[in-house]
Amino acid sequence: MTVIVNPFDAGGFTLAEMSAAIQMLPNPYGRVGQLGLFAPEPISQRNVTIESIEGELRLLPAVAPGAPATVGTTDKRSVRSFAVPHIPHNDVVLPEEIQGIRGLGLAAGEDPLVTVMTRKLARMRAKHAQTLEYMRVNALLGITKDGGGNTLYDWHDEFDIQKPEVDFVFGGTEDMVIHCTQVARHIEENLKGEMMTTIHALVSPEFFDALVKHKTVKEAYTFYQGTAGTNPLRDDVRRGFRFGSILFEEYFGTVTLANGTSVRLIPPREGVAFPLGTLDTFRTYFAPANLMEAVGTYGQELYAHQLARPNGTGVDIYTQSNPLPIVKRPALTVRLHSSNGW
Secondary structure, X not given: OOOOOOOOOOOOOOHHHHHHHHHHOOOOOOHHHHHOOOEEEEOOOOEEEXXXXXXXXXXXXXXXXXXXXXXXXXXXXEEEEEEOOOEEEEEEXXXXXXXXXXXXXXXXXXXXXXXXXXXXXXXXXXXXXXXXHHHHHHHHOOEEEOOOOOEEEEHHHHXXXXXXXXXXXXXXXXXXXXXXXXXXXXXXXXXXXXXXXXXXXXXXXXXXXXXXXOHHHHHHHXXXXXXXXXOOOOOOOXXXXXXXXXXXXXXXXXXXXXXXXXXXXXXXXXXXXXXXXXOOOXXXXXXXXXXXXXXXXXXXXXXXXXXXXXXXXXXXXXXXXXXXXXXXXXXXXXXXXXXXXX
């Protein structure tokens, strides 16, 4: 097996060492990632088998030949196999990026190869992080998409699961607490053995504004004398406004797809509510890299390696990620919208 050598280090970086290096770079992007929803779980195969039992999605583990098989239940279920998305991203360090160019922050001298390499790795890390955030937000909506905006799997369609949603009817006169309670009761009813602490909602700016400006919300806070930062009639509460059973947070994150189109992570005039503090509802499964060195191993979030071009014209940088974010209990994520009032 060919050893992947770092051309500017006499010892050389192995695939594991460089992968560890890129994973240690800070993740600059992702509110969903910050919430800690989708815990990483490595798998040893590039395909996962998912079964649906009473609306809950479960992964079936791979076992060694001859080992006891998992035992099915008598519940109505559907079993299918899905390929884990493969997301490679490459770059190159060329001589002209180093030769004759003063290093950033240096008074004189050329930009060292190590500095250029680190800067490129940081940019590549950010792109992977942004892509993963995009995939995780869409997973909350019940869809797996790639960085091109293509729908790979619609989990509600794949397993014939009804997509839960609540209409807040901002143009009506109903108390918004009623709709918040409707969301909470739906989530609580569908926990089915799972646990939670609170309910969180990421909503678009339009949805957030319509909520805090609604007549019943204004009336609820007209004479409220709470601490600073808790009254939507006085303070900027976009980073967290608790009303009824839900903590609403405005999320105006945008990404640029591979085709150059800019899209919002939360669709305009919509939102998604979900429980926090669950044990086994949200997961990001990471498959092994498409490399010989990764055969027979468990997947990591990111892989990176580099190869010097045989003709000496540059150093190629290869990175890849193989993630599948999934919500095992799709009924616990609720689409929020309003049929009028805009």
